[in-house]
Amino acid sequence: MRTSRTSCKRPQLPGWGLTFGFTIFYLTIVVLIPLLALFLKSITMDWNEFVATMSHPRVLAAIRLTFGASFLAALINVVFGSITAWSLIRYRFPLRKLLDALVDLPLAMPTAVSGIALATIYSHTGLVGSHPFPLGIKTANSSLGVLIALIFIGFPFVVRTLQPAIEDLDQEMEQAAASLGATRFQTVMKVTIPSLLPAILTGFTLAFARALGEYGSVIFIAGNLPMKTEIASLLIVSRLDENDIAGASAIAFVLLTATLLILLLIQAIGWYFNRRTGRQA
Amino acid sequence: MSVEVRSVSKTYGNFTALRDIHLKIETGELVALLGPSGSGKTTLLRIIAGMDTPDAPSTATANADETDGSIRFFGEDVAKMSVGQRRVGFVFQHYALFKHMTVFDNIAFGLRVRPRSSRPSKSEITDRVHRLLKLIQLEGFGQRFPMQLSGGQRQRVALARALAIEPRILLLDEPFGALDAKVRQSLREWLRRLHEEMHTTTVLVTHDQEEALEVADRVVVMNQAKIEQVGSPAEVFHHPASEFVIDFLGNVNVFHGRIAGGNFQPGPLSTNSSQLQSAGTSSSANKIYVRPHEMKIARMKEDADAIEATVERINRAGVNAKIHLQTKQNDQVRVDLPLDQLDALALEIGERVYFKPIQARVFAPDYTI
Incomplete structure (x- = not known):
């Protein structure tokens, strides 16, 4: 972020050419070439075929579910992840380090393993799933199951992004608010949360992006009913199974473009906030 | 209140x-x-x-x-x-x-x-x-x-x-x-x-x-x-009510010595007790405190109890010149002198001079042993 204006014209630090060259090279082989291949594959279809593939109700339903559940999961994670990060940083209690390590578990576990674990626990006979089932709430084989899996895998991103931000938070700011007569609730709402907003936004973005692409942990719990609980990444895989490579690429391309646009939008909101508060000199 | x-x-x-x-x-x-x-x-x-x-x-x-x-x-x-x-x-x-x-x-x-x-x-x-x-x-x-x-x-x-x-x-x-x-x-x-x-x-x-x-x-x-x-x-x-206060509020020269018969006899320094401003009971004080501006410097030994020293450093930046002296016993002494007085004396580095406190303080020692 700091490089923006001055260093583009004349980089002062030595090694700029080398590091920038490497960055471009790396991004090209790791990101750009696969993306290009994806794009080239999907343009083997003509426009009518492309529209037909994309406007298929099953495809639309899968995309809607993927974006909707991911958004909701990221939102829920922001709330509970913030609370978790807050208590891990601000309070001292026994087993804090252990709890802190547990946060990373969803990242470290093979997604298939967590998927099977979630499916078992949340099935209608499972440890958790058996309780809401008599009330008519299905936690597995439903879109709720998709949401649960996406919350699970997005959680560490929010906690890990917020922890350093909470640690850096100037506690004197809260004391100042208290000395000015603000209640604890007012202080949290008007001072603490707004100060953490950039980090909250970043955490949300990461959790959201992770959820959009999630495959392994979702497919075991979702039930994968077309039109109901089928997510976009699963649809892509089934298209590949049907040997419809162009169709799979088209869906993937649209998914990717939409993701990129949403991420850019969230970034732009973040820039706007930072610019407003003058955080970037 | x-x-x-x-x-x-x-x-x-x-x-x-x-x-x-x-x-x-x-x-x-x-x-x-x-x-x-x-x-x-x-x-x-x-x-x-x-x-x-x-x-x-x-x-x-x-x-x-x-x-x-x-x-x-x-x-x-x-x-x-x-x-x-x-x-x-x-x-x-x-x-x-x-x-x-x-x-x-x-x-x-x-x-x-x-x-x-x-x-x-x-x-x-x-x-x-x-x-x-x-x-x-x-x-x-x-x-x-x-x-x-x-x-x-x-x-x-x-x-x-x-x-x-x-x-x-x-x-x-x-x-x-x-x-x-x-x-x-x-x-x-x-x-x-x-x-x-x-x-x-x-x-x-x-x-x-x-x-x-x-x-x-x-x-x-x-x-x-x-x-x-x-x-x-x-x-x-x-x-100042204590050694700490005089030391904390500005520079001060500390001389070690003893009070004997109303006269303070520091290592190199002897000062008439009438010039001593005492805080508390000073009968057994073993340090005297002199602010840098409470000193005078002469080229000749005008007073019997003036102490000999050499000029080590002169810093003219400020209202007062800050003069660092070194006694024969290698003690560092700081004297602040208005610039015009310094000019009148025309001091040079390395010169031998005589200094004498105009005002000095002693404090009752802390019984903390």
């Missing part, structure tokens, strides 16, 4: 931050708590503000008063009041401004968080914030964010924010500590003028003796969890 601190102590584990502190602050006064870091001055300020709680008074002591360990504002015990209820304006060293809010919103914060019943109307808030912006000479800066201001400007905003709630007492914790010398000097003078206008009872914590002596009506010198001396700036400077 605005603030009364009665027998307040504070310990953190094994560390004693405050030991049985008694302090009274009169209404409208500007009092400076002065001391080195770790002397307990900030802890005392935070206890007055209600951000720290003093230790519970030990009831074991025979003469324990039930008001021990209490803080009173205008006679009212505030021990159980929260920071917000005490209505103190607190200014932090590092400003603690709300970074996501404009200057205007920062200053208005204390008014806007009030319960609806006592909250001023919107236009009243706007009026008051504009008056405060004018007071801190930042009119037209209301829509800026703290990050867009200089350090000195930020601290003025922090002060305005504290003043907005019309505090009963204004508490400043090293308010100018993070600023550079020039800004610090001008803010210091500005604060003094502001205090003359508003007459809000103010407690200022500082480790800068110059700041304390210049700004405050009264100075409370603190050291190692205790108050060493309370007095006007002139009193503490010219009549």
